[in-house]
Amino acid sequence: MNAFGRLSIRTQVLLIGALIVAIIPFVIVRVYQQSSATVISQNTEYNTELVSILKQRVSANYANVSALMMNLGYDATLQKFLLEPDKLKQYDLSQKVESLMSIARNTNQDILDIVAVGRTGSYTSLAGRTQRIRELMATAGGDGTVHYRGYSPPDKVLDKGKLLFGMNIFASGDTQFYGEKIGYILVVLDIQSIHSAFEGYPRLAGTNFFMMDDKGVIYANGGDWERMLDNMGIGDEGDENQAAEAGKAAVRKIGGKKYAVQTFALPEISGKIVTAVPIHNLMKELERLRKTSYWLLAVTLLVVSIPYAMLMVNILRPLTRLMRFMKRLKGGNLEVLHDKVDLKGYAEIEVISSEFNTMMGRINDLTGQLVDATSKLYQVDLEKQRAEYAYLQSQINPHFLSNTLDSIKGIAIVKGNQDIFEMTTALSSMLRYSIKGKDEVSLADELKIAEACVKIHQGRFPGRLTFKLVCPEELQDIPVPRMIVQPIVENALGHGLEPRGRGGVLLICASENADGRLEIAVEDNGVGIEPDRLALLTASLASRNAEASGHIGVRNVHNRLWLKYGEPCGVRLESEPGRGTKVVLTLTGRRADANDTRSGDEAV
Numbered sequence: 001m002n003a004f005g006r007l008s009i010r011t012q013v014l015l016i017g018a019l020i021v022a023i024i025p026f027v028i029v030r031v032y033q034q035s036s037a038t039v040i041s042q043n044t045e046y047n048t049e050l051v052s053i054l055k056q057r058v059s060a061n062y063a064n065v066s067a068l069m070m071n072l073g074y075d076a077t078l079q080k081f082l083l084e085p086d087k088l089k090q091y092d093l094s095q096k097v098e099s100l101m102s103i104a105r106n107t108n109q110d111i112l113d114i115v116a117v118g119r120t121g122s123y124t125s126l127a128g129r130t131q132r133i134r135e136l137m138a139t140a141g142g143d144g145t146v147h148y149r150g151y152s153p154p155d156k157v158l159d160k161g162k163l164l165f166g167m168n169i170f171a172s173g174d175t176q177f178y179g180e181k182i183g184y185i186l187v188v189l190d191i192q193s194i195h196s197a198f199e200g201y202p203r204l205a206g207t208n209f210f211m212m213d214d215k216g217v218i219y220a221n222g223g224d225w226e227r228m229l230d231n232m233g234i235g236d237e238g239d240e241n242q243a244a245e246a247g248k249a250a251v252r253k254i255g256g257k258k259y260a261v262q263t264f265a266l267p268e269i270s271g272k273i274v275t276a277v278p279i280h281n282l283m284k285e286l287e288r289l290r291k292t293s294y295w296l297l298a299v300t301l302l303v304v305s306i307p308y309a310m311l312m313v314n315i316l317r318p319l320t321r322l323m324r325f326m327k328r329l330k331g332g333n334l335e336v337l338h339d340k341v342d343l344k345g346y347a348e349i350e351v352i353s354s355e356f357n358t359m360m361g362r363i364n365d366l367t368g369q370l371v372d373a374t375s376k377l378y379q380v381d382l383e384k385q386r387a388e389y390a391y392l393q394s395q396i397n398p399h400f401l402s403n404t405l406d407s408i409k410g411i412a413i414v415k416g417n418q419d420i421f422e423m424t425t426a427l428s429s430m431l432r433y434s435i436k437g438k439d440e441v442s443l444a445d446e447l448k449i450a451e452a453c454v455k456i457h458q459g460r461f462p463g464r465l466t467f468k469l470v471c472p473e474e475l476q477d478i479p480v481p482r483m484i485v486q487p488i489v490e491n492a493l494g495h496g497l498e499p500r501g502r503g504g505v506l507l508i509c510a511s512e513n514a515d516g517r518l519e520i521a522v523e524d525n526g527v528g529i530e531p532d533r534l535a536l537l538t539a540s541l542a543s544r545n546a547e548a549s550g551h552i553g554v555r556n557v558h559n560r561l562w563l564k565y566g567e568p569c570g571v572r573l574e575s576e577p578g579r580g581t582k583v584v585l586t587l588t589g590r591r592a593d594a595n596d597t598r599s600g601d602e603a604v
Helices: 009-073 076-083 087-106 131-138 192-200 225-231 240-244 284-330 334-338 347-393 398-415 418-434 443-460 486-497 531-543 552-565 590-603
Strands: 111-118 123-125 147-152 162-170 181-190 208-212 217-220 250-254 257-266 271-278 440-442 465-470 479-481 504-512 518-524 570-576 580-587
Touching: 009 087, 009 111, 009 162, 009 181, 009 192, 009 257, 009 271, 009 284, 076 087, 076 111, 076 162, 076 181, 087 111, 087 123, 111 131, 131 162, 131 181, 284 347, 440 443, 443 465, 443 479, 443 486, 443 504, 479 552, 486 504, 486 518, 486 552, 486 580, 531 552, 531 570, 552 570, 552 580
Parallel strands: 465 504
Antiparallel strands: 111 123, 111 181, 147 162, 162 181, 208 217, 208 271, 250 257, 257 271, 440 479, 504 518, 518 580, 570 580
């Protein structure tokens, strides 16, 4: 809610309007969907009841056929017929068996034929069909139960569709072949009774019924049933997953039309029944509801647009003008302070307009006063700068001091005082170096100034300091910031070597590290730094605190290197009390620059 409150009024109005416009179609769609689902559900229940009756019919036929086959298969007369090797006796027994078969067929008008075949070659049939039964007998299993053996289309002998049920016959009674398979019996059932049952029940126009076994379709009331089954995803071999979902309707698109499809399992024939009802036929009664919903949506949009237009005219448009005026004011144009904003709309908007104009007038007055005060302060500051500049002009000119040192050098040469000459030369070099305008110099020039600083110290304390400088020739031309080594050398001389006295050693060494960065190490064997003090100084360098006291030169050098080159450049301290101090300056070197350049190219 807080996030919504921070949105602009325009956005809030748009969101509320969009929500209202979205809710009404959603409700309409949900009502229509619920109504459609109810209609489909009612049709689904009707089809479920219809198919349940048909399944009962199939189950009853299967049960009757199974009982008949059991009675015939284990009848003593049929058993003797199947085991009799004598042809003449077979003929007499076949007459009796056919009489039994005729009586059994009369009990069930759907039976078209009953065929029995013995292992000795004896056979009998009411309709004279023996070739088919011999094929089925060869593929029969080893048990003695009734099995569905498939569907047979109309042929020359029987112009009817047929369902075949077969059973192995095993010897029973007092015989030497007891328990052995002695023959096979087949019952041919007319499928027309099932067709009549399908057609005898009322159903919606356009409803398609399909009955299938595990090998294909055995009944379809539609002409183009193969295309429909392919579009439904049910092939001639069936779909066991759909059969498992018996009774559940699924909406599918077939030939550009939607159908409510149901699947029911028929375990007696290893198949299923599929029904497909056109959704369009079911939805005819809902067309009026859909048209009413469209009109309701149009009216809702009209009703929402009217208050939105009023809000735009009376609230949003004046606020938009106010925001534009404020943006002009924010741009720094002081002339806007003299303008007035005129807002027309609701009473509250006009009050805002009046108060805002009053505030603008007050700001204009305060701005004029601020400008006058600022002008006076600027004049005072300008006079102060002029006074400071005049004071600086009155100081000793550094160039005059440098020329004076050159004169002292000349007098030292005339007098033959070599020490004064060398100290004056070193001081003059440092002075000229410090007043140069360039920010970068070569490493060789920077090290020369550091060496000049050492010479001055050696002149002050003769015989107390040994100095060594190591810098490979290939590193001498590398540009480095000016005055970064001299402060470190001065700290080493003043804080490390002077307290030690005699025997001091100062080493300056320039090299490249493994990363190709230039490192300048200033190492002495002075008094060193206590661990606590070293930790504080290291922490101060890490924090880059420019206002911390103590070792200002080291901190200044560290900050300059870090600002110029970034991490990991800067100053690193290593020290042990009584054993000296090592200060390492890390800069960007030649190889590091090349690596950075290559990395940048690869990134691009």
